[in-house]
Amino acid sequence: MMAFHGRELRTTLTEDGTLTLSLEDVAVPAPGPDEIVVRVEAAPINPSDLGLLLGPADVRTMESAGTAERPVTTFRLPKAMLGGLRARVGQSLAVGNEGAGIVVAAGENAKALEGRRVGMVGGAMFADFRVLKAKEVLPLPDGATSAEGAAMFVNPLTTLGFLETMRMDGHKAIVHTAAASNLGQMLQKLCLADGVPLVNIVRSEQQAEILRKLGATHVLDSRAEDFRKKLADAVAETGATLAFDAIGGGDLGSTILQAMEQAANRNATEYSRYGSSVFKQLYVYGALDPSPSTLNRMTFGFQWSVSGWLLFNFLRRAGADANARMRQRILDELTTTFASRYTATIGLAEALQPEVLKIYERKATGEKYLIDPTRG
Amino acid sequence: MMAFHGRELRTTLTEDGTLTLSLEDVAVPAPGPDEIVVRVEAAPINPSDLGLLLGPADVRTMESAGTAERPVTTFRLPKAMLGGLRARVGQSLAVGNEGAGIVVAAGENAKALEGRRVGMVGGAMFADFRVLKAKEVLPLPDGATSAEGAAMFVNPLTTLGFLETMRMDGHKAIVHTAAASNLGQMLQKLCLADGVPLVNIVRSEQQAEILRKLGATHVLDSRAEDFRKKLADAVAETGATLAFDAIGGGDLGSTILQAMEQAANRNATEYSRYGSSVFKQLYVYGALDPSPSTLNRMTFGFQWSVSGWLLFNFLRRAGADANARMRQRILDELTTTFASRYTATIGLAEALQPEVLKIYERKATGEKYLIDPTRG
Numbered sequence: 001m002m003a004f005h006g007r008e009l010r011t012t013l014t015e016d017g018t019l020t021l022s023l024e025d026v027a028v029p030a031p032g033p034d035e036i037v038v039r040v041e042a043a044p045i046n047p048s049d050l051g052l053l054l055g056p057a058d059v060r061t062m063e064s065a066g067t068a069e070r071p072v073t074t075f076r077l078p079k080a081m082l083g084g085l086r087a088r089v090g091q092s093l094a095v096g097n098e099g100a101g102i103v104v105a106a107g108e109n110a111k112a113l114e115g116r117r118v119g120m121v122g123g124a125m126f127a128d129f130r131v132l133k134a135k136e137v138l139p140l141p142d143g144a145t146s147a148e149g150a151a152m153f154v155n156p157l158t159t160l161g162f163l164e165t166m167r168m169d170g171h172k173a174i175v176h177t178a179a180a181s182n183l184g185q186m187l188q189k190l191c192l193a194d195g196v197p198l199v200n201i202v203r204s205e206q207q208a209e210i211l212r213k214l215g216a217t218h219v220l221d222s223r224a225e226d227f228r229k230k231l232a233d234a235v236a237e238t239g240a241t242l243a244f245d246a247i248g249g250g251d252l253g254s255t256i257l258q259a260m261e262q263a264a265n266r267n268a269t270e271y272s273r274y275g276s277s278v279f280k281q282l283y284v285y286g287a288l289d290p291s292p293s294t295l296n297r298m299t300f301g302f303q304w305s306v307s308g309w310l311l312f313n314f315l316r317r318a319g320a321d322a323n324a325r326m327r328q329r330i331l332d333e334l335t336t337t338f339a340s341r342y343t344a345t346i347g348l349a350e351a352l353q354p355e356v357l358k359i360y361e362r363k364a365t366g367e368k369y370l371i372d373p374t375r376g
Numbered sequence: 377m378m379a380f381h382g383r384e385l386r387t388t389l390t391e392d393g394t395l396t397l398s399l400e401d402v403a404v405p406a407p408g409p410d411e412i413v414v415r416v417e418a419a420p421i422n423p424s425d426l427g428l429l430l431g432p433a434d435v436r437t438m439e440s441a442g443t444a445e446r447p448v449t450t451f452r453l454p455k456a457m458l459g460g461l462r463a464r465v466g467q468s469l470a471v472g473n474e475g476a477g478i479v480v481a482a483g484e485n486a487k488a489l490e491g492r493r494v495g496m497v498g499g500a501m502f503a504d505f506r507v508l509k510a511k512e513v514l515p516l517p518d519g520a521t522s523a524e525g526a527a528m529f530v531n532p533l534t535t536l537g538f539l540e541t542m543r544m545d546g547h548k549a550i551v552h553t554a555a556a557s558n559l560g561q562m563l564q565k566l567c568l569a570d571g572v573p574l575v576n577i578v579r580s581e582q583q584a585e586i587l588r589k590l591g592a593t594h595v596l597d598s599r600a601e602d603f604r605k606k607l608a609d610a611v612a613e614t615g616a617t618l619a620f621d622a623i624g625g626g627d628l629g630s631t632i633l634q635a636m637e638q639a640a641n642r643n644a645t646e647y648s649r650y651g652s653s654v655f656k657q658l659y660v661y662g663a664l665d666p667s668p669s670t671l672n673r674m675t676f677g678f679q680w681s682v683s684g685w686l687l688f689n690f691l692r693r694a695g696a697d698a699n700a701r702m703r704q705r706i707l708d709e710l711t712t713t714f715a716s717r718y719t720a721t722i723g724l725a726e727a728l729q730p731e732v733l734k735i736y737e738r739k740a741t742g743e744k745y746l747i748d749p750t751r752g
Binding site: 294 | 427428432460462463464467469624625627630641644646647648649650653660663666668669670671672673674675677678679680681682683684685686688689
């Protein structure tokens, strides 16, 4: 069997507070009997990848060294920030949650996959090659490109996971923040298909327009003066008692819980000092704003919960049947509901160039980069 | 059947922001076939009663009128605060979650209770008489006084509820704040009896001493300089992943979740950008500090939940068997584990006197008042 060598994007934080991004040469191990080697052709830079790639690094401290083919990009972190990152200090960490590519080698029990294009999830995708167990990948439908299959796990499973969570927890409508994101657009398409009322919260008229074009009926601009009033109206109309929040910081989550409480109290017949009896759930699934969350508890009674929501925990909770059902739906609707759009496709070395990095690290709505390592 | 007349303490908020406490004369209705009339002899002023009695009123605005026998006490609330209280505006509300007294009349199916001393829960206990269904009261053990039975529901069921919640949710130790309170002392006694590790958080050496005298092993002063370090140590030692917080406001709850995360990461073998896989639950069951809660999410990953905890919701969740079991235990340990101590016993009219009200509204640790309407 042929031996492969390739590059792997690594992020390393050292004791002195230096975060270094680099491309390391690695020898690809021969696949075991149940394993395959995939040549990566596409891997999206998701917000969830940036947390590992850059940590809390400030791009204003960015410095560039190395060569065009082997760039080295460094950042300086204040010592005070190292506490929460102690567990990663000194480790050279591979990055990239998901991707797609072509199977270039396979163990004896995985020969059927040889030459197939597959989607995959599991980390270390920002690389030329990735070795995985055959059962960890999904063969793409005939004719699908790696770009089309590159983001078939994280966002599609997350949006499907929101709907499954809604059903498992007994809610009937959803409030979503940062709703014009790639993920948010996908969620809107899914909710329309499944008849689930969705209240979208965005931060500009331009973002609102993106969602309206998809057929969204409830789109609220959190910067509008009458936002709180309109939110309570939309929550009352849809019966939403569940919210998924990508932002985390500030008091938007608290404002959503308050709107749900106000909607519940519109039909209240008697005063309860403990608030309404309607249970309200806010899941924080992202950290677009890493600053603290503020909960004005006095505005929403005692029937509430605010929780972290993490895709991999949800998948464990959902069980095998739900997982299989969701994966099949993703394959069936890969180029429709679950299509991702990319601002640009870049090579592996380009991802370390300061002018490129500055753009994708902003996590601006609608801007999403795709890495194609075969471009260099 | 004899007809009773009595006084009832009422709290009324009017549209102009005036909160009025007064004693109203009410005719006690004749009991139905399954009902009894209880002459109230003892009713504690719990923190949970103050929320209804005073709302967010500031005692600095307190004014006193009326007579010694029929005092009228008023407070001025800023208009801005009325929003969240709209549901109670204009309603004359009776107060007092629980109490005990003697059955002075009974319907035909409840004759067995006549002359018995009973404990009761359900509101409107700050009154001379209370009409209830026979099944809503618990006859006190022979020889028990009304003072001993007056607080047999809220605090005992809450502490038993904490332990039941711990078992239902799959935790094995508890962190408790404002831990030197009457409720906190009860919880410490229960945890010692049941072999459940308890980490007590208090705010002074004096409070710590109260708990140590009961046999507490983990007592931490949140004002100490090394509090965070000691908290993480205590959490690691006990394995606590569950906390009950009486305070709510500020960042103590967040600090507890952080300590749990730190304890979990002490044994971590690899770095996860999403935090540890240990699920951490914080229940907020009180509002000693009504200011917003601050969650520093970046310090405790994605495996967490912060939720309101309300006794009456818990009792519904727990089911009939658990309820019966808890009530029996309360009766069995009424004068030991579940004994309450009172700073003073006052009459119904006294509860409206400014100098008395100023003391009990502070909710100072260890200060608890008992109302005995038979004192006038």
